[in-house]
Amino acid sequence: MHVIAVASQKGGVGKTTISLNLGLALGRAGNRALILELDAQGSLGLSLGLADRARPGVAELLTGAERLESVLLRTREPELQVLTVGRVDPTTVAGFEDALARGPVLPSVLARLSPDFDIVVVDCPAGLGKVTTRALEVATHALLPLQAEPLALRSIGQLLAVIDRVRAEKNPQLSLLGMVLSMFDRQASASLDVAETLWTKFPDGIILDTVIPRDEAFLEASLRGAPLLLMQKRPPPLARVFDQLANDVLVRLDPTSPDDDDGPISLLL
Ligand SMILES: Nc1ncnc2c1ncn2[C@@H]1O[C@H](COP(=O)(O)OP(=O)(O)OP(=O)(O)O)[C@@H](O)[C@H]1O
Ligand SMILES: [Mg+2]
Incomplete structure (x- = not known):
């Protein structure tokens, strides 16, 4: 089972949006x-239209109040x-984070999920705190959304340093799946400059080909509690960007997939 930690140092860069839409794709x-x-x-949960703290989840697994089978939510997509995350009391977030970061619950939950899932996409909190570090310790891969704006470039080094440290000390199998440029605005010169820097200064292969554009439809989708693809019966063309991202991710998870051996396919039978 592949476990992809979606992490960033900066907040609000699109981790939850990418986790949700990538998972669906x-x-x-x-x-x-x-x-x-x-x-x-x-x-x-809010992006899925669930009321705040409506359902039990990770928090209840940590306290032992619920069993894994009863907190998994099925979706329209089989x-x-x-x-x-479950019902985390806003006044005890530090306790929740400690329990998640220190205890054996997270790795044991992943071990129990392993026979039933191919890929787990982990939506991490913003920053390089203990929960993100813990997620990286149990993940097989890290996917790093980068907001297409100048401050994003400054935070990359720190995140890469944390990944290196986790790999050296706790999780040698952790690999960098790549960075994905998000909220890209091709009409803003600052956004274009960041994209150009990433594409030219970083080693080949670190930046994924898929770019997530900045678009009002994302705000609308999170307000209405739906992934982009399910916003309306005929999904906006923008939703296809996540099929492309999923494809990018799958090729990187399994580099021996047939995509590598890509030749022309005859139309005529
Ligand atoms: N490509 C995009 N274009 C426009 N708005 C976006 C885009 N991606 C996300 N948003 C909006 O930006 C806000 C932050 O996005 P999101 O919650 O996915 O970021 P995050 O990195 O998970 O934030 P946090 O660090 O707080 O967890 C949300 O209101 C979301 O709807
Ligand atoms: Mg988020």
Whole structure:
């Protein structure tokens, strides 16, 4: 089972949006996918239209109040399930984070999920705190959204340093799946400058080909509690960007997939 930690140092760069829409696209592509929310803010549940702290989830697994089978949420997409953060009391977030970061619950939950899922997409909280570090310790891959704006470039070094440290001390199998440029605005010169710097200064292969554009439709989708693809019966063309991202991710998870051996296919039979 691949475990992809979606992490960033900066807040509000699109981690939850990417986790949700990527998880759905992976499920639609036939992968048994789970979106796992580790952010006490609970934005994933809110983005799915769940009332604040409505459902038990990770928090209840930590206290032992619920069993894993009863907190997994099934979705309209048969291959996709969701595990939200649960009812974290805003006054005890530090306790929740400590329990998540120190205890054995997270690795043991992942071990129990392993026979039933191909890919787990982990929506991390913002920053390089203990929960993100813990997610990286149990992940197989890190996916780093980078907001296409100048401050984003400054935070990359620190995040890469944390990944290196986790790999050296706790999780040698952790690999960098790549960075994905998000909220890209091709009409803003600052956004274009950041994209150009990333594409020219970083080693080949670190930046994923898929770019997530800045678009009002994302705000509308999170307000209405739906992934972009399910916003209306005929999804906006923008939703296809996540099929492309899922494809990018799948090729990197399995570099021996047939995509590598790509030749022309005859139209005529
Ligand atoms: N590509 C985009 N274009 C426009 N708005 C976006 C885009 N991606 C996300 N947003 C909006 O930006 C806000 C922050 O996005 P999101 O919650 O996904 O970021 P995050 O990195 O998970 O934030 P946090 O660090 O708080 O967890 C949300 O209101 C979301 O709807
Ligand atoms: Mg988030």
